[in-house]
Amino acid sequence: MTSPRKLPPLASLRAFEAAARHLSFRKAADELAVTPTAVSHQLRLLEATLGLPLFERHIRRVSLTQAGAQLYPVLREGLDSFARAIAELSLQPQRSAVTISATTLFTARRLIPALGLFQAQWPQFALRLHASDExxxxxxxxxxxxxxYGAGPFVGLTSEVLCQDRFGVVCSPALGLRDPADLTAATLIHSEWYRQDLQPDWRRWQALAQVPGLxxxxxxxxxxxxxxxxxAVAGQGVVITSLFLIEDELARGVLVHPFGPVIxxxxxxxxxxxxxxxxxxxxxxxxxxxxVAAS
Structure with a gap:
């Protein structure tokens, strides 16, 4: 752990830098938009803090002491660096909104329903949703x-795990499915999976379930x-889908997850x-x- 910096007040340092640059308390006061008396007070405070005189005060002029001449270039460079950094930050384009990219289904089922939560907690920021499976x-x-979504790694990016996805059999409760064997008389719904790896389809589920005659x-x-x-909500059949992305339908009872296994x-x-x-x-x-991921 680094020790805290022991520095004089910033106002005193600014007053000294301006007075040393102009070699005039009055010009320093004009630059800092204060009175010459206020500049003189800050300089007395700085000299008292350091225990050294920084200026030789003459009639109608001032000059730097050896200590003042030693301090001035260091402080000038520091304040110049500070000013450059602030200027560079000010030139950076400011975002009108934070753009979030997510898959189409994740955007529709997890992000859009939670927009109110974001706006209530961070009203000073705006969002732009970019839904794409690419x-x-x-x-x-x-x-x-x-x-x-995937195993990673995500080269060149900072990453953090949100949650793990799980896929299972879901259907309308009106179908009355109770056992995997009931699937042989049901309509299986197939959808296209946008990734080539780890495809959560009926073939993969059947390899785990081993339902005879399916x-x-x-x-x-x-x-x-x-x-x-x-x-599936309309009762047209049974689908394998993300249990994470249909938590709302499961909570409302319009879909049920009647049995495993889970992929x-x-x-x-x-x-x-x-x-x-x-x-x-x-x-x-x-x-x-x-x-959103934890809810």
Whole structure:
């Protein structure tokens, strides 16, 4: 742990730098928008703190002592560096909104319903949702932060695990399914999976369940996973989908998860560049996303 800096008051240092640069208390006062008396007071305070005189005071002029001449260039360079850093920060483009990239289904089922929570807790920041099943280039600025599904690693990005996904059989309670064997008389709903690895489909589920006589190729084929879920809600059949993304339907009882087994999926990760992750608005979004994943 580093020791705290023991420095004189900043006001005294600023007064000294201005007075030393102008070699005039009056000009220093004009620059700092204070009275010459206030500058003189700050300089007396600084000299008392250091235990050294910094100026030789003559009639109508001042000059630096040896100690003052030693301190002035160091302090000038420090304040100049401070001013340059502030100027560079001021020139950086300010985000009108934090852009979050996430998969289409994650955006629709987890982010949009939770927008009110973000706006209530962080009203000073705005959000822009970018829904896509293709990963965007965060380094290019296409998005400020993203939710990625997969095993990683995410090269060049700071990442944090949000939660693990799990996939299971779900259907309308009106179908009355109680046992895996009931699937042989039910309509299996198939949807297209946007990733090639770890595909949570009926073939993979059947490898775990080993239901006798189950034809995993038959049934209703729907390209969009969200539409497949809606078909299940409408009682059109049974679908394998993310239990995490349909928690609302399960809680409301419009869908049920009548039996296992469950397919263990990858994790959802929160990812961003190191620079973005250090900003206050992206940090607010990070906290919100963690709350969304935990709810």
């Amino acid at each position: 990963a965007v280039d965060l380094a290019s600025g296409a998005a400020d932060i993203a939710v990625r 034809n995993v190729d038959a049934g209703l084929h729907i390209t969009d996973e969200s539409h497949a879920i809606q078909a 263990e999926g990858h994790h959802y990760h929160l990812v961003a560049t190191e620079r973005n992750m250090a900003s206050a608005d992206v940090e607010a979004v990070r906290q919100w996303l963690k709350a």
